[in-house]
Amino acid sequence: MTESSFPGGTSLSHLDVYEGAAPDGVCGGSPHMHLVSTEAYVVAEGHGALQTIDGDGFRETELAAGSVVWFTPGTIHRAVNRGGLKVVVLMSNAGLPEAGDAVMTFPAAIVADPAAYAKASSLGDSYGRSERAAARRDLAVAGFETLRDALLAGDRGPLEAFRAAAGALVRDRAAAWGRLVRERPLAQAEQSIALTEAVARGDIAHLAEARVQQAMPSTGERGFGMCGRLRTYDVTDYKEILQ
Template identity: 55%
Template sequence: MSDASTFPGGTAVSWLDVYDSESIDGLRGGSPHMHLASAECYVVVGGRGRLQTLNRSGVKETQLEPGVVVWFTPGTVHRAINDGDLRVLVIMQNAGLPEAGDAVMTFPAEHLVDAETYRSAAQLPERLTEAERQADADRRRDLAVRGFLELRDAAEAGDFAPFEAFAAAAARIVQPRVGEWQGIWRGVVGAQADETRRSMDGLAAGDWSSLLAAGVFEASANPGDRRFGMCGRLRTYQLAR
């Protein structure tokens, strides 16, 4: 990529309506998954729910209600639970990486053998109706929940070996794409950091010419219907020049 993001920090933003269909454990919500290189932040704007998380530090559940801001770093398995009309503004580190595959859902081990096996379980087929697309998203979610419950139950019993095995499998699955991620990062986050460094170097030397390039930008929503994401229905925005 050659265009630097105009959004602060090289981040991405999207509106998320968390799925309200019931999963195999009776809870309503999204697909548990882990990001491999990017942190994620929830700014809760409506409704109520919970964020279930699992990492090497243990299992945690965070209550979600309007005004709550919570974030989690790469390597954290997370699952959004919708207890009533949960709406979230999602801020993602490293704009472009999540869209390039920086997430692996917690499918059972037999679906994590390699990238192709994982993709066959993760990819949603093309469907004509929204009801069919929702049903496919629910089936994918339930598969991820099944794997998540196994990881969580083991961790609660003090056994983190299954979690570590999942993390290792996730790293193998994404490894072929890391070179692509590095190019995206350099063109977005790296480019913005370089621009800030040049500006500060100039200011330190008494050169304020960087201020003459100031601008005001407005993001437009990407066209098309809200897509079926891992956690719910997403509305993404065009944030690059």
């Protein structure tokens, strides 16, 4: 059995998208991209939009309660809050995004300098985190605008340069990512194959191990994520049967 039977080896969180406005007047989160993981939004409340830059260029996807949208690795995304936007976030490769599979769209000189990037992205200790989260969001928006405006003008150069710099920035830490993928999504897939083969042989012994599991939410104040205030969930399997 894998450590977590939560579907697909994914992670789960509840996101209240930031309400404060960036210098461009748009309320929302810090634009960023994941290099390996796919992310999904299931909109629970409110309305807004998802601004993205991908292989097709810049686009804006409207979000409202009930909307479901997901974006694959390399999609630069910015959550826009136009009124009480709350989202359930599913992220592939549980544990990998927390291991550094995300790069914010800071201006090119910062993304190209690991020390400068670390300083710009850090939230520091608990005091002043709200202000630092807003500052790094504003810095990421500045870089996002440069990429967007260049694309709209037909120039893909800044986007390609950002992708190359982002890859260089995470290259050393990526060596450990394979283990995270093997331990959760790959292990789940291999277990599912083993179960299908068992059922095909007439072996249904695993059904005796059926259990209900419940995700445990983080306690205290919501954390400061890239896109908003986060409530994370522990989806580790527990041996006890829930009463």
